[in-house]
Amino acid sequence: xxxxxxxxxxxxxxxxxxxxxxxxxxxxxxxxxxxxxxxxxxxxxxxxxxxxxxxxxxxxxxxxxxxxxxxxxxxxxxxxxxxxxxxxxxxxxxxxxxxxxxxxxxxxxxxxxxxxxxxxxxxxxxxxxxxxxxxxxxxxxxxxxxxxxxxxxxxxxxxxxxxxxxxxxxxxxxxxxxxxxxxxxxxxxxxxxxxxxxxxxxxxxxxxxxxxxxxxxxxxxxxxxxxxxxxxxxxxxxxxxxxxxxxxxxxxxxxxxxxxxxxxxxxxxxxxxxxxxxxxxxxxxxxxxxxxxx
Amino acid sequence: xxxxxxxxxxxxxxxxxxxxxxxxxxxxxxxxxxxxxxxxxxxxxxxxxxxxxxxxxxxxxxxxxxxxxxxxxxxxxxxxxxxxxxxxxxxxxxxxxxxxxxxxxxxxxxxxxxxxxxxxxxxxxxxxxxxxxxxxxxxxxxxxxxxxxxxxxxxxxxxxxxxxxxxxxxxxxxxxxxxxxxxxxxxxxxxxxxxxxxxxxxxxxxxxxxxxxxxxxxxxxxxxxxxxxxxxxxxxxxxxxxxxxxxxxxxxxxxxxxxxxxxxxxxxxxxxxxxxxxxxxxxxxxxxxxxxxxxxxxxxxxxxxxxxxxxxxxxxxxxxxxxxxxxxxxxxxxxxxxxxxxxxxxxxxxxx
Ligand SMILES: Nc1ncnc2c1ncn2[C@@H]1O[C@H](COP(=O)(O)OP(=O)(O)OP(=O)(O)O)[C@@H](O)[C@H]1O
Ligand SMILES: [Mg+2]
Numbered sequence: 001x002x003x004x005x006x007x008x009x010x011x012x013x014x015x016x017x018x019x020x021x022x023x024x025x026x027x028x029x030x031x032x033x034x035x036x037x038x039x040x041x042x043x044x045x046x047x048x049x050x051x052x053x054x055x056x057x058x059x060x061x062x063x064x065x066x067x068x069x070x071x072x073x074x075x076x077x078x079x080x081x082x083x084x085x086x087x088x089x090x091x092x093x094x095x096x097x098x099x100x101x102x103x104x105x106x107x108x109x110x111x112x113x114x115x116x117x118x119x120x121x122x123x124x125x126x127x128x129x130x131x132x133x134x135x136x137x138x139x140x141x142x143x144x145x146x147x148x149x150x151x152x153x154x155x156x157x158x159x160x161x162x163x164x165x166x167x168x169x170x171x172x173x174x175x176x177x178x179x180x181x182x183x184x185x186x187x188x189x190x191x192x193x194x195x196x197x198x199x200x201x202x203x204x205x206x207x208x209x210x211x212x213x214x215x216x217x218x219x220x221x222x223x224x225x226x227x228x229x230x231x232x233x234x235x236x237x238x239x240x241x242x243x244x245x246x247x248x249x250x251x252x253x254x255x256x257x258x259x260x261x262x263x264x265x266x267x268x269x270x271x272x273x274x275x276x277x278x279x280x281x282x283x284x285x286x287x288x289x290x291x292x293x294x
Numbered sequence: 295x296x297x298x299x300x301x302x303x304x305x306x307x308x309x310x311x312x313x314x315x316x317x318x319x320x321x322x323x324x325x326x327x328x329x330x331x332x333x334x335x336x337x338x339x340x341x342x343x344x345x346x347x348x349x350x351x352x353x354x355x356x357x358x359x360x361x362x363x364x365x366x367x368x369x370x371x372x373x374x375x376x377x378x379x380x381x382x383x384x385x386x387x388x389x390x391x392x393x394x395x396x397x398x399x400x401x402x403x404x405x406x407x408x409x410x411x412x413x414x415x416x417x418x419x420x421x422x423x424x425x426x427x428x429x430x431x432x433x434x435x436x437x438x439x440x441x442x443x444x445x446x447x448x449x450x451x452x453x454x455x456x457x458x459x460x461x462x463x464x465x466x467x468x469x470x471x472x473x474x475x476x477x478x479x480x481x482x483x484x485x486x487x488x489x490x491x492x493x494x495x496x497x498x499x500x501x502x503x504x505x506x507x508x509x510x511x512x513x514x515x516x517x518x519x520x521x522x523x524x525x526x527x528x529x530x531x532x533x534x535x536x537x538x539x540x541x542x543x544x545x546x547x548x549x550x551x552x553x554x555x556x557x558x559x560x561x562x563x564x565x566x567x568x569x570x571x572x573x574x575x576x577x578x579x580x581x582x583x584x585x586x587x588x589x590x591x592x593x594x595x596x597x598x599x600x601x602x603x604x605x606x607x608x609x610x611x612x613x614x615x616x617x618x619x620x621x622x623x624x625x626x627x628x629x630x631x632x633x634x635x636x637x638x639x640x641x642x643x644x645x646x
Contacts, residue, residue, distance in 0.1 A: 187380035190347050195394035195441075196368040205393075209384045 033274060039267035058264040067244065068252070068269070075248040078162065079226030085166040086222050087215065090173030095203070097174075098181040115171040119229060123236025126164035130237075150238060154245035157238045161246050164237060165230045173218050180214040181207065220284045224277055249273055296358035296448045297323045298344065298481050304352035305339050305505075313339040315505040316353070321498055324479040326472070328513075330492035331502035332528070337485040338453055340502075344483060345451050346370050357448055368397075373442035374451040377458065379434045381426040387413075387437050388422040394445045412440045415474070432463045439471070443478065450475065450482040456491065468494060489529050493517065501525050523641040526561050532597055532610045534561045534635070548631050549578050554638060561635035564597065564612040567627040569619070580629040584609055589618050600625065 043054045062068050114122070129137045130150060138148040150157040184207060192202045208215075231250045234240060240247035240255060247255065249269060257266025298321040305314040314336040321327040329337045342348040344355055346367035354361050362370050373394070381390050388409055395405045413419040416436045426434055435455065442450055455471070456464045472495055475482050486492055492499055493513045501508045501516065501524075509521040520526035526534040537560045544553040547560060562580060584600030587608070596618035598611045603624070611627050619625050636644040 185378065185380065187376045187378055188382060190345075190367070191374070191376060191380040191441075192382070192393070193347070193367045194345060194370075194372065194374050195445075196397035197393075198366075198368060201397065206382060212384075 036267045036270040036274070039263055040271050041264075042267075043264045054264070058268045062265050062268045062272075065265075070244065071247050071249055071252045074158075074244075074246070075227060078158070078165075078230075078246075078248055079223045081162050082165045082169065082226040082230075083219055083222035085162065086169040086173050087218055089166070090170045090218075091177050091215075093170070094174050094177035094181055095207075097178055113171065114168050115175075117168060119168065119232030120236045121232075122164055122168045123233040126160060126167070126233075127237040130160050150242075152242055154242055157242055157246050160237055161230070161234055161248075164233045165226060168233070169222055169225055173222065176214055176218055177211065180211040184210050216287060217284065220280050224280055227276060228273065295323060295480055297321065297356075298327075298449055298483065299356040300340075300344070300353065301356070302353035303340065303343060303350060303355060305336070305343060305348060306351045313505055314343070317502075317505075317507050318353075319498075319500060319507065319510050321481055321483065324481055325497040326475050326482045326484065326495055327498040327500060328484045328486060328492045328496035329500045329502060330486055330489060330528070331508075333487060335502045336505040337487075337502055341374075341451050341453055341483055341485050344449075345372060345374050371445075371447050372449045372451055373445045373447040374453070375438045375442050375455040377454040379426075379438040379455075379458075381434060381437055381441075383426055386423050386425060387418065387429070387440075390426065390437055391440045391444050394441065398445075408444045408446075409440075412444045415443070416440050431459055432467070435459060435463075435467060439474070443474065446478075447480065450480050452482065452484040454486055455484075457486075457488075464491075471495065489531060493529070499529075501528060503528075519643065520561075520635065521643050523559055523561065523637045526635060526637070530563060532564050532612075534563050535567070535607075535609050536561050536637075537607060537609075538639075544636065547578060547580050548634050548636060551636060552644065553636065554644075556639055558639065558644065559637040559641070561637060562629045562633060564610040566629050566633035567609070567611040568629070569598075569611060569613060569625055570628055579631040580627075580634060582609055582627045584611075584625050584627055586619050586621055586623045586625060589621060591616055591618065598625070600627070 040058055041053060041055060042051050043058065044051045117125070127135075129135050130148060132138050132149040132151060135148075141148045148156060150160045188206060188210075189202060192206045197205060227248075228250055230248065231254065234246055234248060234251045235254075238246040240251045244252075250273065253266050253269045253273070256262045256269065300320070301318050303314060303317045304312070306312050317340060319327075329340060331337055339348060343350050346362070346365060346369075350363050354363060356362065357370060357372070382393065385393065391409045391412060392405050395408065400408075409422075410419065413422055416439055418433060418436050418440060421429060421433060421437070426437065429437065435458075438455065452471075456467050459467060468491055471484075484491075484495055486495075496513045498510065499513045499516050500510050503524050509516055509525045511519075516525060517529055520529060520534070523536055527536065538557065539547070539560050540557045541553045541555050544551075544558045544560060560580065567580075567582075582600075583603040584598075585603060586598055586600050588599040590597040590599075594615070596613045596616060598613055598618050600609050600611065601607070602609060609627065611625075613619075638644055
């Protein structure tokens with residue numbers, strides 16, 4: 001690093017400069033997180049009049065609840081499928097973009113738009129497209145003899161949230177993949193071509209290994225996204241139904257806490273989710289430290 | 295190991311840039327051809343068309359008896375050494391060299407034998423397990439060479455392979471590349487803008503200028519009979535002195551040679567000018583009175599820069615040893631008539 005080091009006398013200016021960031025973190029992250037931790041060891045009566053300390057009883061109850069384990073399984077499958085689709089489609093698009101128009105940005109800009117769409121809006125959009133009576137996709141599918149009704153069919157409902165969630169994430173992945181692909185020197189690909197490797201083999205033996213670190217980074221980001229950022233999509237499309245078929249963990253936190261008013265149980269679920277994200281982040285950091293340099 | 299032929303090859307890039315215009319020449323089997331020319335003259339473009347990395351806008355490229363215009367690089371059976379070496383960063387040195395053989399489904403034992411043999415020849419046997427990032431520039435260069443020779447291709451292509459090395463290493467690698475090419479007797483095309491590399495490596499020297507071939511020939515022929523003022527100035531260091539003269543002046547300097555009435559360029563190499571303070575000057579030939587403006591002492595020789603006392607421009611004289619005149623001295627430089635090159639005002643060589 002050749003950057004010039006700027007020094008401040010005392011702590012006044014630095015403290016002032018980090019204060020806004022600290023305040024935001026405190027108010028929107030540390031405080032709610034500590035509240036969740038606090039709530040998770042309490043039990044409240046249905047009218048909110050009496051609260052008592054119950055230790056780990058909430059944890060025991062939630063972790064033994066088949067409905068919770070079921071939701072965990074749904075979430076795991078959901079996040080893996082979303083990550084796989086979002087990564088696969090993004091890589092395909094990025095490879096094509098890299099191949100056809102190195103450097104042209106119009107196409108790239110278009111593809112980033114979905115990322116700027118709020119989850120709830122994305123949800124409404126896809127809800128609209130797939131609506132059994134007014135949706136254009138549902139109509140087209142019915143033309144092909146497929147009866148689409150995600151309000152009744154659990155598999156279709158699951159598919160709907162997967163599509164909506166993956167669609168929103170594709171653009172983010174695309175940008176990273178495209179940057180990754182463009183950072184591979186062209187002469188490497190040319191050397192491989194001269195060395196007798198066809199396009200598929202080049203992709204598998206040269207390009208994929210070289211964008212491996214990017215792919216791993218995106219995999220973790222996508223799983224975290226599917227775990228935590230998809231509430232709006234579920235809420236706007238399926239509402240967790242039919243039954244609990246699309247009740248992923250973040251949605252269950254909301255349902256149990258704000259609809260069933262089981263604040264203790266809901267807080268426990270939040271704590272578990274926090275643990276998951278911390279674990280994923282740690283894996284990420286360890287891996288990046290070890291593998292990012294060639 | 296084939297003859298490489300280019301016939302009326304033209305390249306127009308999508309933006310409308312004509313990078314190569316109507317180039318034709320043939321490299322006999324096993325010969326070392328060097329493409330030399332200033333930056334942007336289309337050397338790399340020409341090489342990449344032979345490799346199959348650029349489409350050919352017009353004309354034909356033939357390897358042996360086969361026109362390869364429509365062939366993928368993979369199917370041309372050539373090997374290329376890139377300026378930045380283009381080693382696969384995630385593979386060991388061994389895998390880098392084995393990659394092309396594996397792609398061509400060469401048996402494992404054969405791959406191993408060839409890789410180890412090449413590594414021994416290039417003295418990189420101890421580095422086979424390393425990744426390219428753990429190698430010095432010179433070692434990377436050797437691995438890139440190794441990757442080319444294990445393939446035993448029909449032709450080697452080099453695009454300025456030595457330009458990222460320091461001066462000393464460049465000289466030793468130059469010698470080594472020449473030895474290897476002789477040993478394998480593989481037809482080679484080598485791109486450089488370094489005229490010394492061009493002179494020392496080439497069997498066949500192709501001087502390019504602005505997308506066109508300016509002159510083709512054996513290096514010494516090109517040096518002794520440059521076809522144009524461009525080649526004269528480009529080949530040889532320091533460059534040939536060029537003076538614009540009238541028809542009458544030209545006739546007195548080089549008697550018996552036809553000079554166009556509008557005048558000509560007289561060219562004389564710094565080596566062919568002799569310093570002689572007392573001599574009245576030969577009856578014919580060139581005699582220049584100079585005021586010394588700069589002296590470069592290289593060691594075995596010195597280069598004396600002078601401005602003619604009549605006329606304009608700068609003249610360079612090579613003086614053997616270290617006994618060069620001092621700054622500000624007035625000197626007389628002489629050249630025999632048979633050492634003079636004559637060019638038309640358009641820059642083309644006047645015969646004889
Ligand atoms: N991909 C391209 N698209 C458009 N023009 C190009 C492209 N590649 C090269 N050119 C142009 O073609 C001409 C020849 O380029 P080329 O790379 O062959 O030169 P070169 O002789 O190898 O030069 P250097 O010694 O600097 O490598 C240049 O004017 C260059 O700007
Ligand atoms: Mg070049």
